[in-house]
Amino acid sequence: MSKVLLEICCGSAEDALVAARNGADRVELNNNLFQGGLTPSIGTLQVVKSHTAIPVMTMVRPRAGGFCYTETEMETARADAKALLSAGADGLVFGFLHEDGTVDERRTREMVELADGKPCVFHRAIDVVPDWKRALDSLIRLGVTRVLTSGQESDVFFALDTIAEMIRFAGNAIEILPGAGITLRNVERVVAETGCSQVHLARHRAYPDTSVANNRSIYYGGALYPPEDRFEMTDGDYVAAVRAKI
Numbered sequence: 621m622s623k624v625l626l627e628i629c630c631g632s633a634e635d636a637l638v639a640a641r642n643g644a645d646r647v648e649l650n651n652n653l654f655q656g657g658l659t660p661s662i663g664t665l666q667v668v669k670s671h672t673a674i675p676v677m678t679m680v681r682p683r684a685g686g687f688c689y690t691e692t693e694m695e696t697a698r699a700d701a702k703a704l705l706s707a708g709a710d711g712l713v714f715g716f717l718h719e720d721g722t723v724d725e726r727r728t729r730e731m732v733e734l735a736d737g738k739p740c741v742f743h744r745a746i747d748v749v750p751d752w753k754r755a756l757d758s759l760i761r762l763g764v765t766r767v768l769t770s771g772q773e774s775d776v777f778f779a780l781d782t783i784a785e786m787i788r789f790a791g792n793a794i795e796i797l798p799g800a801g802i803t804l805r806n807v808e809r810v811v812a813e814t815g816c817s818q819v820h821l822a823r824h825r826a827y828p829d830t831s832v833a834n835n836r837s838i839y840y841g842g843a844l845y846p847p848e849d850r851f852e853m854t855d856g857d858y859v860a861a862v863r864a865k866i
Contacts, residue, residue: 624816624818624866625645626643626819626821626862626866627647627819627820627821628646628648628820628821628822628859629648629650629822630822631651631652631657633668634854635853636649636676638854638859639856640672640674642860642863643860643863644674644859645674646674646675647668647677648713648768648820649664649668649677650681651679655684656744657743659678659679659682662703665708666708669707669708675710676708677709677713678709679714680701680704680731681713681714681715682697682700686748687716688716688719697714697731698730701714701734702734705736710738710739711735711738711739712731712734712738713740714742715742715744717745717749721748722755723742725762739765740763740766741765742768743768744770746759746767746769746772747770747773748772752782756789764794766794766796766797767786767790767796768820769783769786769796769797769799770799770800774801776799776801776810777802783796783798783816784815788815797816797820798810799820802820803823804861804862804865807819808866821862822854823858823862826850827853828849828850829848829850829851832848
C-alpha cells in the first residue's frame with residue numbers, strides 16, 4: 621500500500637504535539653471535542669505552530685449544535701477565521717448549511733475568499749445534507765479543497781461503498797477525507813475498499829488530574845457531570861501504530 625496521509629483530530633495544543641511526534645502528517649485543531657469540535661484559541665494555534673512544522677487545519681465553528689448560524693455567529697466565525705489565518709493557520713475547516721440542510725453557498729464562498737488560497741475543508745456537515753452529489757458540486761464550484769465525511773453514516777465502516785462512490789464522483793476536483801470510526805483494526809480495509817489516499821481519526825486516552833481530589837462533589841461542567849479528576853489527550857502510541865500500518 622502506498623503511504624496514506626494521516627490526519628489526527630486534536631482538541632488542544634498538547635494533543636497536536638503528541639500527534640505530530642508520533643507520525644501525524646497533518647492535524648485538525650479544535651476546542652471542545654466533546655461537542656464535535658469548536659474554534660480553538662489563538663494561543664493554542666500559536667503554541668502548536670511554534671513546536672511543529674506539519675500543517676495545522678483550524679476549525680471555525682462558533683457554537684455546538686447544527687450548522688445554520690445567526691448573523692452574529694457568522695460575524696464571530698469571520699473574525700475567528702481572520703485571526704487564525706494571521707496567527708499561522710495552514711487552512712480552515714468549516715461547514716455552513718441552510719435550515720433545510722443544503723449547503724449555504726454564500727457563507728461558504730465568504731470563508732473560501734477569506735482563506736485567500738489556503739486549503740478549505742467542508743467538515744461533516746456534508747453528512748446531513750439531503751443530496752451529497754449536489755453538495756459536492758456546489759463545493760467544487762466554490763473552490764473548497766476537501767470534504768471530511770463519514771459517508772452519511774455514523775461510522776465510515778458502514779459507508780465504505782458510499783465513500784468509494786464519493787471519491788469516484790469527485791475525481792480530481794475535490795479531495796475526499798474519510799473520518800469517524802477509523803481504527804487500527806479497520807484502517808487498511810477502509811483504504812483498500814474506498815481507494816482513499818488520506819484518513820482522519822481521533823484516539824484519546826484518559827490521564828489523571830489529582831488537583832480536585834479534595835472534594836469529589838464539585839463539578840465545573842453542565843448537567844452531564846463529567847469526571848473532574850481526569851482528562852483525555854491524544855494516544856500517541858495508537859497514532860504511531862496507525863502510522864506504521866498505513
